Amino acid sequence: MESEKKGQGVMTKTNIGVFFGSRAAEHDVSIVSGLQLLENIDKTKYDAYPVYVSRAGGWYVGDPLNDIKTYRRFDPSARGITEVYLPPVPGKRGLYGMDVGGFFKKGGGLVRSLDCAVLAFHGMHGEDGTMQGLFELCDIPYTSVGVTGAGVGMDKIIMKAVFKSMGLPVLESAYFYRSRWQREPDAVLREAKALGYPLFVKPANLGSSIGISKAVDLDTLKNAIEVAASYDRRILVERGVNSPREINCAGLGYYDRCLPSVCEQPASMDAFLSFEDKYTRGGKGDGMQSLKRQIPAPIDEATTKRIQDMTADIFKMLECKGVVRIDYIIDEDDGTVYVNEINTIPGSFAFYLYEPMGIKYSALIDKLIAYAFAAREEKLQSVFAFDSELLQKVALGGAGLKSGKTTGKI
Ligand SMILES: Nc1ncnc2c1ncn2[C@@H]1O[C@H](COP(=O)(O)OP(=O)(O)O)[C@@H](O)[C@H]1O
Numbered sequence: 095m096e097s098e099k100k101g102q103g104v105m106t107k108t109n110i111g112v113f114f115g116s117r118a119a120e121h122d123v124s125i126v127s128g129l130q131l132l133e134n135i136d137k138t139k140y141d142a143y144p145v146y147v148s149r150a151g152g153w154y155v156g157d158p159l160n161d162i163k164t165y166r167r168f169d170p171s172a173r174g175i176t177e178v179y180l181p182p183v184p185g186k187r188g189l190y191g192m193d194v195g196g197f198f199k200k201g202g203g204l205v206r207s208l209d210c211a212v213l214a215f216h217g218m219h220g221e222d223g224t225m226q227g228l229f230e231l232c233d234i235p236y237t238s239v240g241v242t243g244a245g246v247g248m249d250k251i252i253m254k255a256v257f258k259s260m261g262l263p264v265l266e267s268a269y270f271y272r273s274r275w276q277r278e279p280d281a282v283l284r285e286a287k288a289l290g291y292p293l294f295v296k297p298a299n300l301g302s303s304i305g306i307s308k309a310v311d312l313d314t315l316k317n318a319i320e321v322a323a324s325y326d327r328r329i330l331v332e333r334g335v336n337s338p339r340e341i342n343c344a345g346l347g348y349y350d351r352c353l354p355s356v357c358e359q360p361a362s363m364d365a366f367l368s369f370e371d372k373y374t375r376g377g378k379g380d381g382m383q384s385l386k387r388q389i390p391a392p393i394d395e396a397t398t399k400r401i402q403d404m405t406a407d408i409f410k411m412l413e414c415k416g417v418v419r420i421d422y423i424i425d426e427d428d429g430t431v432y433v434n435e436i437n438t439i440p441g442s443f444a445f446y447l448y449e450p451m452g453i454k455y456s457a458l459i460d461k462l463i464a465y466a467f468a469a470r471e472e473k474l475q476s477v478f479a480f481d482s483e484l485l486q487k488v489a490l491g492g493a494g495l496k497s498g499k500t501t502g503k504i
């Protein structure tokens with residue numbers, strides 16, 4: 095087992111599990127982000143190891159997981175790979191083994207100690223608050239935004255509502271449930287069309303351009319909605335910008351203290367980046383790094399400052415910690431800047447936006463981990479267990495709650 099391999103001296107290092115994969119459309123991109131982080135983490139400070147969550151949702155540790163080739167045809171029964179689980183209770187601080195047949199091992203079974211989880215997930219079941227919730231239950235420090243911010247950041251409909259409530263500029267939009275589209279398609283089309291073509295149709299909960307299409311007339315609109323509806327129960331239709339210039343800005347910090355990054359203009363050759371464009375352009379297999387982006391973005395100082403200020407405001411509102419990336423669209427026709435979306439676990443942890451500011455990737459990782467520990471400490475300082483005398487006073491009768499004289503009310 096991994097833990098038995100440790101030599102003397104190694105034990106004093108912080109045990110960092112780097113988690114990636116998961117049941118998400120962005121499973122593969124997440125593997126790249128996770129392995130890239132493992133290459134850059136300071137090995138003199140941390141005992142860092144990969145924790146792979148498979149497409150089926152199983153959790154695995156083991157040396158072969160450091161090699162990207164392992165994922166081409168993942169075999170959970172391959173030599174050196176151990177299936178583990180994390181008990182959802184505080185104090186366990188580790189990944190435990192399973193017995194043959196998938197039963198939890200009796201009497202221990204610790205495979206790897208876990209002091210802090212670095213979350214390198216993108217998309218569902220990882221970036222959306224679900225994993226964050228598990229680590230909250232365990233009281234294990236984790237990098238990334240907390241449950242609420244992660245959930246809001248993953249849902250394009252709610253995210254927009256929050257941005258709007260902050261007075262930030264967002265593109266007009268409408269949303270509807272898939273069931274309504276099936277019930278009354280004509281009404282949905284009418285509402286969508288009213289926003290004016292071109293339109294962007296997006297599933298509420300995906301990323302990496304998956305399920306997103308541009309509609310320029312009724313036919314393409316119907317088609318775009320069908321595509322989005324195959325991916326999600328909730329669909330956002332948004333007014334499209336004809337001559338968009340995309341600008342991204344990362345935020346690094348801890349709640350109300352945010353250091354915005356330099357701005358980048360990502361590689362948006364056309365009006366619309368497809369998944370292929372984003373991750374495989376360049377064809378050399380080096381993923382996100384092969385993209386041609388302009389850093390700093392070729393925009394004036396005042397616009398840069400405005401974008402950086404909005405980034406810090408959003409960072410604070412969504413209770414962010416660690417590193418996030420906020421994407422903006424500038425309408426080149428009139429110069430208006432719109433907030434498009436937040437990525438609470440950005441690809442490659444947006445390290446390339448802090449490097450030009452003199453923050454090395456390894457130093458960025460140090461900060462993510464430090465914030466993770468700080469957040470856990472802060473959480474434990476709050477009083478969150480309040481003992482009432484309710485249980486002493488209440489008796490449950492057949493008809494429901496009876497509390498003293500006021501039956502049925504507490
Ligand atoms: N309203 C819009 N007008 C013009 N282009 C858009 C609009 N919305 C999205 N896009 C384009 O589509 C891409 C993907 O949309 P986005 O909302 O960022 O979703 P994802 O979460 O998949 O990244 C953007 O990077 C941008 O190129």
Ligand SMILES: [Mg+2]
Nearest residue numbers: 302303421435
């Ligand atoms: Mg995007």
